[in-house]
Amino acid sequence: MTTRSILLGTALGLSLASGAFADVKIGSLYPFSGPLALLGEESARGLDLAVDQINAAGGLHGDRIVLERGDAVDNNQAIGEARRLISLEGVKAVFGTYSSSRVIAASQVTELAGIPYFELGAVADEVTGRGMTYLFRTNPTAENMGIAVIDMLADQIAPAAGKAPEDLKIGIIYEDSSYGTSVAGHEVAHAKERGLNVVLKSGYPANIVDMSSLVLDLKGKGVDVVLQTSYQNDTVLFLQQANEAGYKPMAIIGGGGGYSMQPTADAVGTDVIDGVYDVDFTQYAINPDFTPGIETFLDAYRAKYGEEPRSGHSLTNYVGALAVLQAIGEGEGFEPDQIVASVKAMDIPDGSTAAGYGVKFDDTNQNERARMMGMQWQDGKLLTVYPPDAAVAEIRQSE
Amino acid sequence: MTTFLQILLNGLMLGGLFAIVSIGLTLIFGIIKVVNFAHGEFLMGGMFITWLITTQMGLHPYAAVIVVVPVLFVMGALTQRLLIQPLMSARDDHIQIFATVGLSTALINLALLIFGADIANTPPHGLRAPLEFGELRLLTGQVMIFGAAIVLVIGLELFLKYTQTGRAIRAVAQNRGAAELMGINVNHIYVLTFGLGAACVGLAAVLIAPLYPTSSNIGTYFVLTAFVVVVLGGLGSIPGAFLGALIIGEVDALSGYYIGSDLREAVVFGLFLLILILRPSGLFGARQNLSHLS
Numbered sequence: 001m002t003t004r005s006i007l008l009g010t011a012l013g014l015s016l017a018s019g020a021f022a023d024v025k026i027g028s029l030y031p032f033s034g035p036l037a038l039l040g041e042e043s044a045r046g047l048d049l050a051v052d053q054i055n056a057a058g059g060l061h062g063d064r065i066v067l068e069r070g071d072a073v074d075n076n077q078a079i080g081e082a083r084r085l086i087s088l089e090g091v092k093a094v095f096g097t098y099s100s101s102r103v104i105a106a107s108q109v110t111e112l113a114g115i116p117y118f119e120l121g122a123v124a125d126e127v128t129g130r131g132m133t134y135l136f137r138t139n140p141t142a143e144n145m146g147i148a149v150i151d152m153l154a155d156q157i158a159p160a161a162g163k164a165p166e167d168l169k170i171g172i173i174y175e176d177s178s179y180g181t182s183v184a185g186h187e188v189a190h191a192k193e194r195g196l197n198v199v200l201k202s203g204y205p206a207n208i209v210d211m212s213s214l215v216l217d218l219k220g221k222g223v224d225v226v227l228q229t230s231y232q233n234d235t236v237l238f239l240q241q242a243n244e245a246g247y248k249p250m251a252i253i254g255g256g257g258g259y260s261m262q263p264t265a266d267a268v269g270t271d272v273i274d275g276v277y278d279v280d281f282t283q284y285a286i287n288p289d290f291t292p293g294i295e296t297f298l299d300a301y302r303a304k305y306g307e308e309p310r311s312g313h314s315l316t317n318y319v320g321a322l323a324v325l326q327a328i329g330e331g332e333g334f335e336p337d338q339i340v341a342s343v344k345a346m347d348i349p350d351g352s353t354a355a356g357y358g359v360k361f362d363d364t365n366q367n368e369r370a371r372m373m374g375m376q377w378q379d380g381k382l383l384t385v386y387p388p389d390a391a392v393a394e395i396r397q398s399e
Numbered sequence: 400m401t402t403f404l405q406i407l408l409n410g411l412m413l414g415g416l417f418a419i420v421s422i423g424l425t426l427i428f429g430i431i432k433v434v435n436f437a438h439g440e441f442l443m444g445g446m447f448i449t450w451l452i453t454t455q456m457g458l459h460p461y462a463a464v465i466v467v468v469p470v471l472f473v474m475g476a477l478t479q480r481l482l483i484q485p486l487m488s489a490r491d492d493h494i495q496i497f498a499t500v501g502l503s504t505a506l507i508n509l510a511l512l513i514f515g516a517d518i519a520n521t522p523p524h525g526l527r528a529p530l531e532f533g534e535l536r537l538l539t540g541q542v543m544i545f546g547a548a549i550v551l552v553i554g555l556e557l558f559l560k561y562t563q564t565g566r567a568i569r570a571v572a573q574n575r576g577a578a579e580l581m582g583i584n585v586n587h588i589y590v591l592t593f594g595l596g597a598a599c600v601g602l603a604a605v606l607i608a609p610l611y612p613t614s615s616n617i618g619t620y621f622v623l624t625a626f627v628v629v630v631l632g633g634l635g636s637i638p639g640a641f642l643g644a645l646i647i648g649e650v651d652a653l654s655g656y657y658i659g660s661d662l663r664e665a666v667v668f669g670l671f672l673l674i675l676i677l678r679p680s681g682l683f684g685a686r687q688n689l690s691h692l693s
Contacts, residue, residue, distance in 0.1 A: 034508075035616065038516035176661055203661040207620040209416070209611070212409040213655030213663075216402055232518055233620070236612050244529055244538060267520040267612050 024063040024334060026051070027070055027085035027094035029106060034073040036099055042310050043098040043121045044069070046317030049300050050325060060329045072097055075105040082106040086113045092334040093118060095321055098313065100124030100179075107135045116339045120320035121281075121313055123256075125182055128366040134336060136343055136361055138320030139281070140370035142179070146186025148279045149227055149253050152374040152386040154194050157225075157251050157277065160395045168250070169199045171223035173214060173238070175230050176203035183229040183255050199223060204234070211237050215245045224250040232258035239268045239276070256280040260311060260375070260382060270380040275396060278375045278382060281312040282319075282355040286373065286384040287392050293354035319355040320367075323348055356390050401534045406652050408535055414648025415545030418641045419606060420621045421628040422551055423599030427475075429635015430572045430592045432492075433483055436499040438625060439618025440506035441597050445471050445604025446613040447514060450521045453608075459524050460609045461543075468601040475597025478502065479590045487589075503618075510615035518612040526609040540610045547606055551599060552641045559637075568592055572635065627671050632683055639683025646670075646682075 028047055031040035051065045059065060068089045070081030078097070085091045086109065093116040097103040100122040110117040111132050119127055119137040123145065128137045140148075154165040172187055174180030181203060191198050199221050202214060211234070218226060226249050228238055235258025242252075258264045259278035288294055297318055301309055309315065324343055328334070331342025348359040350369060358369035374386025376395060383393040424438045445467045452463040482502060486495045526540030559565040570578040571588045579585050611617065628647055632639030647667060654666035674682070 035511065035516055037511070173660070202659055205664060208660075209620050209624075210409065210413045210651065210655075211660075212413075213406060213652050214660045216405060216409075217656055217660075220402060233612060233614065233617075236518070240527070244527065245536060261517075263517050263520070263612075267518060 022063060023066040024060055025066050025068050025089055025091045027082070027089070027091040027096075028067045029070040029072050029078065029081060029085065029094050029096035029102075030098050031073055031102065032069065032071040036073075039311060039313050040072075040098045043313040043317045045301070045305065045309075046314035046319075047095050047120065047321045049297065049304065049314070050318045050321035052300065052304070053296075053322060054325045054329070060325065061333065065325070070094075072099065072102040072106060075101055078102040078106040079109055082109040086110065086115050091115065092336075093328075093339060095120060095324075097122055100127055103127055103135075104130075107132060110134060114336050116336055116343075118320065118324050118343075120317040124178060129364045132365070134340065136324070136365040136367075138323060138359060138367045138370065139316050140357070140372045141366065142182040143186045144370060145229075145255050145279055145372050146183050147190050148372040148374060148386070149183075149187055149255060150190040150194060150196065152277065152279065153225060153227075153251070153253060154196065156374070156386050156388075156395055157253075161250060161397060163224075163250075166195055166197060168224045169197055169222055170225045170227065171200040171202075171218045171221065171249075172198060172227045173200075173202050173204065173218075173230075174228065174255075175206035175234055177206060179257075180206070180229040180255075184227075187227055187229075206231050206234055208234055208237065211241050212245065214238075215242050215247050218242075218249070219245065219247045226252045227255070228252065228259075229255035230257050230259070232261060232264055235259055235264055236267045239264075239272055243268070243272045251275075251277060253277040253279060256372075265377060265380060265382075270377075273377045274379065276377045277385075278377070279372050280375065281316040282357075282373050282390075283312045283375055283382055283384060284309065284315070285375075285381060285392055286356065287390050290351050290390040291354050291356045292352060297354050316355055319353045320359075323353060323359045351389070402656075405535055406656050407649065408537060410649035410652030411645065412537060412541040412545060412648070413652055414645035415541065415548045416607070416644075417621075417624050417628050417647055418548040418644035419544055419551065419603040420600065421625040421632075421640045421644055422548070422555065422637060423596035423603070424625050425629045425632060425635055425637060425640040426555070426599065427593055427596035428629055429637075430568055431479070431483070431589050433495050433593075434499065434626075435478075435593075435596070436496065436622070437478070437502040437506060438600060439620075439622030440503050440510075441471060441474060441600045441618070442604050442607070442621060443510060443613070443615065443618040444474065444506065445601045446521070446608040446611075446617060447510065447519065449605050449608035450519045450613050453521050453524075460521050460526070461605060463608075464602065464605045467605050468598045471601030471604070472594040472598040476590045476594035478597070479593035483593070484586060484589065507615050507618070514615065516615065518614045520612055521608040523609040538610065540606070544603075544606045544610075547602065548641065548644075551602065552637055555599075555637050564591070624667075627667070631671060631674060631681055633681030636681070636683035639681060642682060 030044040055064050070085050072078035094110050095118045098121045103119050103122045107117045111134050117135045121139050123142050125142050158165040172184050174184035260280045265273045327342045327346045328339055332338040346359050350358040357371050359367050360369050362368040373384050375382045376385045385391050385395050427435050448467050449460055449463040453460045482498050483495055528539050529536045567583045571585055628640050628643040631643035650667050651663055655663040
């Protein structure tokens with residue numbers, strides 16, 4: 001045995017020993033400041049809670065997970081923070097990001113460095129499908145949203161009203177950035193597949209201050225069902241101006257954004273928003289048999305933050321993070337290819353996570369089981385009504 | 400026919416809304432020749448104060464005018480005194496533009512820090528109640544805005560024409576150097592004018608808050624249109640800005656219905672460019688000398 005091999009052996013032994021007691025670092029990349037901070041922080045809480053749960057159960061391969069936060073306040077900083085997390089902090093994987101444009105920017109850095117990136121909350125179609133090896137997405141997408149809106153209309157709402165879906169006149173309105181445009185595009189495409197009648201499709205800028213012309217247009221064309229994909233201000237504006245113009249369509253189905261938030265209901269009034277539908281990430285008023293573990297999540301959330309979750313973002317991020325971390329724990333180790341192999345082997349069936357949907361990645365590394373849920377505002381509460389196995393309430397017909 | 404009349408009415412009300420937001424801006428622009436990019440954030444600040452007073456003290460939103468207008472006057476005056484005035488002597492006037500852009504960003508982020516990213520709802524206290532004329536509908540609050548805009552335009556015109564201070568303000572606008580030689584304290588006039596302009600937007604904030612949810616970036620929704628209105632009206636002409644606002648409101652409403660919501664901005668700005676090409680000094684603008692000294 002040469003001196004050299006003894007030295008090598010000692011070094012190896014030391015590194016193994018320190019490895020056994022070391023922490024494993026994971027990046028937590030969200031917008032923690034700036035305009036997106038509210039829901040960025042809410043999303044990050046889901047990841048924090050998943051990590052707490054894994055650490056309480058003994059960590060990953062005996063190592064404790066330590067989250068290193070990166071503030072993705074804008075696209076440039078998302079890139080900078082991804083670099084810092086990889087090179088300076090030496091994270092084994094990055095989790096994030098809430099905003100689609102931030103993950104699209106930051107994942108280019110991680111992909112080049114060969115570090116796995118797990119997107120838990122951004123919905124834009126372009127996030128996956130760019131041929132990246134190390135980028136995975138657990139949450140449902142804009143396409144899932146468009147499909148869920150149309151399916152809920154054709155399979156639940158129309159039958160409940162005693163109408164044939166083909167007889168309904170559908171009007172699609174959307175804020176004209178990439179978010180609204182892509183969801184509206186999927187709605188139109190899926191409505192066509194299902195033989196539905198779209199009579200109006202109109203975009204508008206999200207910073208619109210008057211929607212009365214659009215309301216008159218919908219009213220004039222006799223639109224029965226309005227599908228709106230929007231942020232908060234334009235949601236409030238549309239619901240108020242439709243109400244004030246005396247326009248009462250058979251159904252209004254909102255796509256996420258403003259439609260899921262309590263302040264929107266407060267702004268327009270519970271009587272105005274009553275009966276309005278919404279398609280979004282899994283919310284909390286849902287059948288617990290379909291979402292096992294949601295109580296554990298809610299208890300942990302209340303214990304750690306002393307309040308109720310402010311939106312479904314934390315739950316969606318928690319479910320994705322927990323599933324991925326558990327898969328990594330069952331895998332071979334923390335090398336990028338070992339992580340990729342372990343998550344690609346995932347096969348979690350529907351109805352067995354706290355968000356309801358299962359996890360299995362398709363060829364583009366998108367979770368093919370992810371889907372959006374349908375809700376309805378009833379007496380000031382947002383209750384899950386679709387799909388039927390997740391529902392806690394019957395659809396209520398507005399007069 | 401009813402639909403057409405309703406659209407015309409909606410356009411008129413929208414015009415009143417744009418007018419009340421733009422009047423303060425045109426005053427500052429016409430007299431001090433400073434492009435105030437923080438104008439929208441003054442509006443936002445005023446709306447948040449209105450919201451606070453209405454929700455915390457349970458008062459009618461219009462009662463907040465007693466607080467909001469003076470607070471905005473002071474904000475405007477301080478902006479002129481502490482930010483713009485030191486830059487007046489800068490070699491390049493554009494420095495002031497960057498200063499107001501900086502102020503705008505700072506105010507938006509300050510509001511985010513204080514109020515968070517969520518919307519704040521000022522209780523409408525009946526201002527959202529519709530007034531019905533046959534089949535036509537208007538909101539009480541919209542009519543109040545329209546009325547207030549007319550009163551404000553007439554009031555400011557009278558003030559500028561018939562008071563000593565008003566005449567001094569116009570003198571400074573016409574020729575800063577000559578006004579200074581006549582013994583007018585130009586810096587005082589500037590501080591006063593900036594304060595007045597900000598006070599006008601304070602009034603707008605009180606009237607708008609019950610109708611629109613307040614958020615940190617609400618100012619950016621209005622400010623671009625306000626600039627269009629000001630330029631259309633002829634840079635500093637208050638009746639011109641009012642007329643420009645009505646034109647923009649009508650064009651916005653009509654194109655939104657007859658052409659499509661996604662194209663309304665294209666129509667509004669296309670028309671704006673056309674008017675600028677045909678009448679470069681705006682609808683009411685005389686050939687103005689925009690230099691500070693000559």
